[in-house]
Amino acid sequence: GYIQCSSPPATDQCFKPEQDEMSIVYSLISRGVTVFCEYTSQTGNFVQISRDILEKVEAPDDETPTYNSYTYDDHVFHMVIQKGVYYVAMATKDLERRIAFAFLEDIKAKFDEKYSEIVNTAVAYEMNKTFGKVLVERMEFYNSNPEADKVRKVRGEVDEVRQVMVENIERILDRGDKIELLVDKSEDMNEQASKFKRSAGHLQRRMWWANCRMQAIIVGSVSTVLLVIILGSTKCFGHC
Numbered sequence: 001g002y003i004q005c006s007s008p009p010a011t012d013q014c015f016k017p018e019q020d021e022m023s024i025v026y027s028l029i030s031r032g033v034t035v036f037c038e039y040t041s042q043t044g045n046f047v048q049i050s051r052d053i054l055e056k057v058e059a060p061d062d063e064t065p066t067y068n069s070y071t072y073d074d075h076v077f078h079m080v081i082q083k084g085v086y087y088v089a090m091a092t093k094d095l096e097r098r099i100a101f102a103f104l105e106d107i108k109a110k111f112d113e114k115y116s117e118i119v120n121t122a123v124a125y126e127m128n129k130t131f132g133k134v135l136v137e138r139m140e141f142y143n144s145n146p147e148a149d150k151v152r153k154v155r156g157e158v159d160e161v162r163q164v165m166v167e168n169i170e171r172i173l174d175r176g177d178k179i180e181l182l183v184d185k186s187e188d189m190n191e192q193a194s195k196f197k198r199s200a201g202h203l204q205r206r207m208w209w210a211n212c213r214m215q216a217i218i219v220g221s222v223s224t225v226l227l228v229i230i231l232g233s234t235k236c237f238g239h240c
Contacts, residue, residue, distance in 0.1 A: 037128040039135040167169040
């Protein structure tokens with residue numbers, strides 16, 4: 001259904017901010033399914049799910065920005081689309097929508113200012129290294145800075161009222177496409193990374209010792225052959 005909100009939404013009629021952890025988990029900027037940059041501090045299957053959403057949601061023909069929110073289990077994919085460019089933020093369900101859309105308007109303004117001339121020809125992940133840093137910084141700001149709730153990137157806050165579609169993700173995904181959304185905390189990811197690092201270090205040491213043994217065998221074999229040749233030559237010189 002539809003609810004009346006300003007652009008971006010000034011009120012939060014859909015979700016109640018009562019949970020302890022309310023945050024933007026993941027963000028991306030794309031042209032259709034061509035992702036220019038993305039960032040998350042967590043891990044899960046939401047990256048693939050975001051691609052499914054990008055395939056299903058069509059960009060409007062005109063240049064007027066559209067604002068949509070798609071609920072998915074305990075999270076919401078908030079989206080702003082303008083001039084064929086998708087600005088997406090996956091947030092916890094209880095994060096106030098005005099903060100999510102303020103974040104999207106923020107990164108949209110910065111991205112458009114920097115890349116508007118090349119956005120139609122840019123290739124996948126072309127801006128990931130440069131603008132990815134902006135996503136990191138702005139996500140941290142809107143997730144942790146108390147001033148974030150006061151930041152409002154709006155045009156005609158009162159006069160220009162738009163409709164923001166808020167619907168379940170099953171409305172745009174084909175039947176059977178929806179899978180369980182998995183989001184692992186960064187601590188789990190860091191622990192896995194530490195385990196991998198320890199395993200990699202152990203394997204590296206084993207490979208180093210194996211390489212040393214192989215080099216010792218090669219050196220020993222070559223030395224033996226040379227010694228035999230030298231001894232044979234010496235014997236020949238003495239008796240030939």
